[in-house]
Every structure is written in structure tokens, then in C-alpha cells.
Amino acid sequence: MSRKISESTVRRLSLYLRSLETLEGEGSVTVSSEELARRGATTAAQVRKDLSLFGSFGKRGLGYTVSELAGSLREILGLDRIWRVALVGAGRIGSALFEYEGFLRRGFRIVTIVDADPEKVGTRWGDVVIRPDRELEEALRESEVDIAVLAVPGPAAQEVAERIVAAGVLGLLNFAPVHLRLPDEVVLKDVNLVVELEALSFALARRSEAGEG
Amino acid sequence: MSRKISESTVRRLSLYLRSLETLEGEGSVTVSSEELARRGATTAAQVRKDLSLFGSFGKRGLGYTVSELAGSLREILGLDRIWRVALVGAGRIGSALFEYEGFLRRGFRIVTIVDADPEKVGTRWGDVVIRPDRELEEALRESEVDIAVLAVPGPAAQEVAERIVAAGVLGLLNFAPVHLRLPDEVVLKDVNLVVELEALSFALARRSEAGEG
């Protein structure tokens, strides 16, 4: 049952869902793999292959029913539930996430915020009170956190991550620009802006080189 | 000369550079592919293969000289120059980037900020004055911008991106959770937090399923 699903497939599923949400807004009832491919920057065959890993969702000759496929994708992606999220580090990135309305709408609810800065501790974001770093483990357990968003300075990241894992949280979204070494059972995703910028720099540098030559 | 370099290779090069910077801080003089692999969550063979695409940087039996390899990687990644960056959208994400010191240190200098909010226009971030949306094209050209960071709301993103490209900027880092359709000559990188979170959700949902089964 539990086939191995590649990272890239999952990313595409997420993009398909985004397209389907747009299509719902536009009032479309059905959609073809062709159309989904166009909107997701991939190919029709890829769309069908990705979906076929999880079942048969379409009607031959017709395409996919937008609302049904969206529902199936939400279920596949585990979005048919509320994920309880902790913000570890209440800096700019944390606040950007906190204010992002799409966050809650997609089932991610911020239930705990922790920060090391005494100035911030005790202040409220919405109805969540910021707690001090030393209460991290307690806060994670009390709030039954599923996912921790790690937005602390690079040098502190490894240590804080280990404490989070030790407190029983198995999902981490890491914004610190360092490679975390954690047990295999932990699900870790990195958002590394420096890597993206450097990839951009590489591509642009090559481009101008080629342009000159 | 201009071989095709895969996206994943470039991402790894960026991570190697990060490891090398750490090693420099720790005072290491040489490093093996083995050690770089450990720090970058990959294999020694992969490290050597990646580097071999660009030349021979190591000494057999010894490894790589940390400072030399770091220098070579910076050159390969196009980091041996200053990239002039525009912030389009001065919201939370923009301010997070602006305050991130690693940004400038790695050669990305924010030279222009544009926002549609009249309240923000005219205020200063550092020594950059925020300019109104209608002056976008002018600002990009005057400041000779290489890279635009697009941090505007999803619905506005496509239109603003097209204006940026029309103004001659060929590098875009997009934070809006939409798929932008732009000419092929544009280098576009997406940072999509929703995709990362959903990938996390997927992995966690599967994990608990498997755990129960």
C-alpha cells in the first residue's frame, strides 16, 4: 500500500490543488490533465501519472471534476484536518507567517509562540501569548503541537531543533540557513532563501556569460 | 563549454559553500569530500561529481583547501560581484529580507523598494526611500536593478511580474503563492511556503497512517 512517493510528485500535487482552487473560483466544473498541466508548468502525462499513484479520479473522455479532485488532493496531502503549529522564534519571518491568512485557511493553526527575547515574552499575537524560550518543551506538549516552524538565528538552530524533537514534535519547517542533523523519523523541510538567491545568481551569471560569448 | 547544470547540483553547491564558510570559521585548512558530504546531507561521490563539472579543485590524497574551494564556488555561483536587488512589496516578507544581514554579506544589495500602500511611500528603510507602485519601472531602471524580489499579494503578482520584466529585469525571486507565466529568458525562482507546509503535512499524515497500520 505504502508506495514510495517522490518529493517532486508531492510538490506538484500541492500546485495542482492551487490550480483547482483557482478553477473553483472561476466556476469551472471539470478540467483536463492538459489544462492542469498548463497551469502548473508541467505536462499532461505527468499530471495523470502523479494522480494515478493514488487512484483513479477522472472520467475518460471528460476529465476531472474540479471539486472532487480538489477534495481528493486535500485528503491525500493530509489537509483534511487541523495541524497544530508552534512558532519558535517570533521575528520577522514568524510574523510574516502569522499574518498570512492562507495559513489558517489551509488548516495550519498557530497555537503556540516561543521567543528568547524578554521584551517579546508576554506580548500577544492575536490570542496567543508569547512564551519564553525556557518553557519551549512545556509549551509544545501543552499545546499538542504537530509542526514547529523554526525561525531562530542560524547558530541557535541545531540546539533548539533538538529540544523540539526531544519534546515529541516530528514535523519541522526550518528557516535557519543551516543544515540540521536530526533523527530519521523527523520530517524536516528547509526554506533556505540564500540557496534560492544563489541559484538565481548562478543562472544570471551564466546567462550574461553566454550572452557575451 | 556551457554544459547543462542541473538545478539540484546548483543547490548543493550553495550548501557546500555554506559548509565551507563554517569550516573557515572553525579554522580548518583542508576538507575531504567525505566531510563535505556529511555536512551537506549527501554522499562523497556526489560532492566530487558536482565539483568535477566545473574543474579539478582538490589534491589527491589530501582533499580540498577550504579557502580555495570557497573562492571557486563563489565565482561559479556568480557571487564575486554585487547584485542590485529591488524589493517589490514592502510587507513582512520584504522587511524580513531587508533585515537579514546575510543578504548583504553575500553580495545582494537592496537598492530600491516599491510599495502600493500610500502610507508606506516616502518612508525610509535604512537609506532607501520607499517609492510608489506607479514609479516601479522608473525605479528599476534608475537603480540598475538585476534581481527583483516579488513580495506582493497573489492576485497582483502576475501583473507586477510582467511590468518588472518589461522594465528589463531578468531575475525574479517570487514569494507570491501563484505560478507566474513569464518569457523563457527570465530566471524565476519560487519560494512557496504553502507547498513546503503541504509537503510536511503529506509526510506526517503518511507517517501516522503507517504507524497505525
Next chain:
DNA sequence: TTGTGTGAATCCCTTCACAGCG
């Protein structure tokens, strides 16, 4: 002896092509 650089082998992902259902 150690650890790089690299062809060869392997593995995995994407694309092709078409049978088959609506």
C-alpha cells in the same frame, strides 16, 4: 596510503504511446 576524478552501472523520474472506458 589516502582521497580525488571519472567512466560504467544503476536507479529513478519523465515522456511516450496506446488500449480502453465513457
Next chain:
DNA sequence: CGCTGTGAAGGGATTCACACAA
């Protein structure tokens, strides 16, 4: 007839394994 679902083919990327240089 149109479009999905899928085995087979193809193409890339990763890993293996070892010749060779220091």
C-alpha cells in the same frame, strides 16, 4: 470521438568502483 490510466521506453541523475596522483 475524447481523454484517462498505464506499461514500456527513454533520459537524467546518483552511486559504484577503481585508476591514478600526491
